[in-house]
Amino acid sequence: MIEFDKKDIAVFRSLIEGSHSIALISHTNADGDAMGSMLGTKRVVEAHSKAKITMLLPSPRPDVFAYLPGYGDIVVDSDNHEGCTKALMEADLIIAVDLNNATRVDNLAQALVESQAHKVLIDHHHSPDRNLFHLLFSIPEFSSTCELAYWLFAQMYGEEAIDRETARCLYSGICTDTGFFAYSCESPTVYEAAGRLVVKDIDPAGIHDEISNCFSIERMRFYGFALSERLVIMDDIKAAYFHFSLDDQKRFGVEPQDMEGLVNYTLMMKEIEVGVLMREEPTRVKLSFRAKGDFDVSTFANKLFGGGGHTKAAGANSTLGLEATVELVEQKLREALEKQ
Ligand SMILES: [Mn+2]
Numbered sequence: 001m002i003e004f005d006k007k008d009i010a011v012f013r014s015l016i017e018g019s020h021s022i023a024l025i026s027h028t029n030a031d032g033d034a035m036g037s038m039l040g041t042k043r044v045v046e047a048h049s050k051a052k053i054t055m056l057l058p059s060p061r062p063d064v065f066a067y068l069p070g071y072g073d074i075v076v077d078s079d080n081h082e083g084c085t086k087a088l089m090e091a092d093l094i095i096a097v098d099l100n101n102a103t104r105v106d107n108l109a110q111a112l113v114e115s116q117a118h119k120v121l122i123d124h125h126h127s128p129d130r131n132l133f134h135l136l137f138s139i140p141e142f143s144s145t146c147e148l149a150y151w152l153f154a155q156m157y158g159e160e161a162i163d164r165e166t167a168r169c170l171y172s173g174i175c176t177d178t179g180f181f182a183y184s185c186e187s188p189t190v191y192e193a194a195g196r197l198v199v200k201d202i203d204p205a206g207i208h209d210e211i212s213n214c215f216s217i218e219r220m221r222f223y224g225f226a227l228s229e230r231l232v233i234m235d236d237i238k239a240a241y242f243h244f245s246l247d248d249q250k251r252f253g254v255e256p257q258d259m260e261g262l263v264n265y266t267l268m269m270k271e272i273e274v275g276v277l278m279r280e281e282p283t284r285v286k287l288s289f290r291a292k293g294d295f296d297v298s299t300f301a302n303k304l305f306g307g308g309g310h311t312k313a314a315g316a317n318s319t320l321g322l323e324a325t326v327e328l329v330e331q332k333l334r335e336a337l338e339k340q
Contacts, residue, residue: 002151002155002189003155004137004151004152004155008135008137009152009155009156011135012120012135012137012156013048013156015093015118015120015135016045016048016049016051016093017048017049019049019051019091019092019093019118020050020051020052020092021051021052021054021087021090021091021092021093022045022049022051022052022053022054022091022092022093022094022095023053023054023055023056023087023088023091023093023094023095023115023117024038024041024042024045024053024054024055024056024094024095024096024097025038025055025056025057025088025094025095025096025097025099025105025108025112026038026056026057026096026097026098026099027058027098027099027104027105028057028058028059028104028105028106029059029062029256029257029286030057030059030061030062030065031062031098031176031177031260032064032065032172032173032175032176032177032211033098033144033145033146033173033174033176033177034057034097034098034099034145034173035061035062035065035068035071035169035172035173036065036068036144036146036169036170036171036172036173036174036176037097037098037122037144037145037146037149037169037170037173038055038057038074038097038098039055039068039069039070039071039074039169040146040149040153040162040166040169040170040173041095041097041122041149041153042055042070042073043069043070043163043165043166043169044153044156044157044161044162044166045095047157047161048157048161051092051093054075054087054091055070055073055074055075056074056075056076056077056084056087056088056108057074057075057076057077058076058077058078058105058106058107058108059076059077059078059106060076060078060079061074061076062257062260063257064210064211064214064257064260065172065210067207067210068168068169068172069165069168069169075087077105077106077107077108078107081107084108084111085108085111088108088111088112088115088117089111089114089115089116091115091117092117092118093117093118093119093120094112094115094117094118094119094120095120095121095122096112096119096120096121096122096123096133097121097122097123097145097149098122098123098124098125098145098173099121099123099125100121100123100125100126100127100128100129100138100308101127101128101129101132102129102132112132113132118134118135119132119133119134119135120133120134120135120136120137121133121135121136121137121138122137122138122145122148122149122152123136123137123138123145123148124138124139124140124141124142124143124144124145124147124148125138125140125308125309125310126140126298126308126310127308137152140310141187142187142189142190143174143177143178143184143185143187143190144173144174144176144177144178144184144190145173145177146169146170146171146172146173146174146177147170147173147174147189147190147193149170150162150170150174150193150196150197151189151193153166154196159196162197162200163200164200164201164202167197167200167202168202168203168207170193170197171194171197171198171202171204171207172207172210172211174190174193174194174197175207175208175211176211178190179264180208180212181194183292183312184310184312184313216258218252218253218254218258219252219254219258221252222252222254222258223262223265225248225252226242226244226262226265227265230242230243230244230248231265231266232330233269233272234330234333234334235271235272237333237334237337237338238271238272238273238274238337239266239272239273239274239275239276239333239337240266240269240272240274240275240276241266241275241276241277241278241326241329241330241333242262242263242265242266242276242277242278243277243278243322243326244259244277244278244279244280245280245322246280246281246282249279249280256279256281256286259277259279262277263275263276263277263288263289263290264290266290267290267291267292273291273292273293273295274289274290274291274295274297274333274337275289275290275291276288276289276290276329276333278318278322278325278326278329280322283319284317284318284319285317285318285319285320285321285322285325286315286316286317287301287305287307287315287316287317287318287325287329288313288314288315289301289307289309289313289314289315289316290312290313291311291312291313292312295336295337296311297309297311297312297313297314298310298311298314299311300314300332300336301314301315301316302314302316303332304316304328304329304332305317305318
């Protein structure tokens with residue numbers, strides 16, 4: 001059993017119970033952990049508060065998680081910037097999940113910073129912004145924000161406060177952040193949390209199907225193209241990377257979310273220990289980094305483009321354009337990995 005500070009728990013409870021307007025927010029390009037922790041937190045909070053609750057995301061919801069309860073209620077900044085800003089500015093409590101600083105909410109950063117609300121963080125990333133948040137439940141040792149949220153709410157309101165639908169949300173985020181218990185799951189607490197969620201009749205196999213067996217035909221064809229035409233393997237330094245131009249994406253009609261998980265294919269090769277995916281956007285290049293073994297991609301991404309994340313999975317943005325980004329990444333990988 002995980003124990004959070006009792007004083008922190010009491011403060012959080014009184015904030016939830018005493019607030020009139022609560023905004024929940026998570027990071028841009030939401031993944032399963034962001035979706036699951038926001039939707040699950042919303043269900044627990046609304047059962048213990050009379051407040052008006054708004055869920056906000058900076059960028060469109062990934063439709064693979066449409067099976068989760070409350071998915072349709074999330075307000076997206078790119079559709080309704082005014083509404084999202086207003087919700088943050090008028091909130092007396094903001095609960096941020098699965099992010100560690102304001103840059104992770106893109107165009108909502110200013111409102112998140114300027115809002116006079118109490119700001120609570122539930123998260124498992126390193127280096128949370130302690131000036132931004134007043135109360136932090138931030139523990140990087142946890143597999144996922146969803147696991148942390150499970151232990152937090154179980155302590156705050158008891159096991160029974162997590163109903164079947166909330167359990168489906170939290171279990172989904174644990175599964176996506178651990179690749180269905182393949183990584184970031186060294187601690188036995190993740191299995192214990194999962195076990196306690198599974199007994200709530202959540203249909204784990206059904207959740208696996210929703211998340212994993214959901215490719216469109218176009219997406220599968222694109223993966224074929226990606227592996228044969230856009231994968232560069234630098235086996236002498238145990239690295240590999242994908243690179244996609246806007247034209248590549250247009251040609252197959254794929255969206256950013258269709259590339260979710262593709263970077264992991266680099267690590268499926270036995271001899272590869274570091275993988276990168278570079279995807280061109282109209283004004284920047286998005287990078288995803290993955291590693292197995294000892295290499296810390298979070299530090300690497302941070303040094304290179306001011307990115308961040310976890311030691312085995314990190315992200316960054318480049319404004320150099322695709323070609324120059326690819327060149328620089330290749331050079332820096334060589335410098336970092338040849339030393340090893
Ligand atoms: Mn996470």
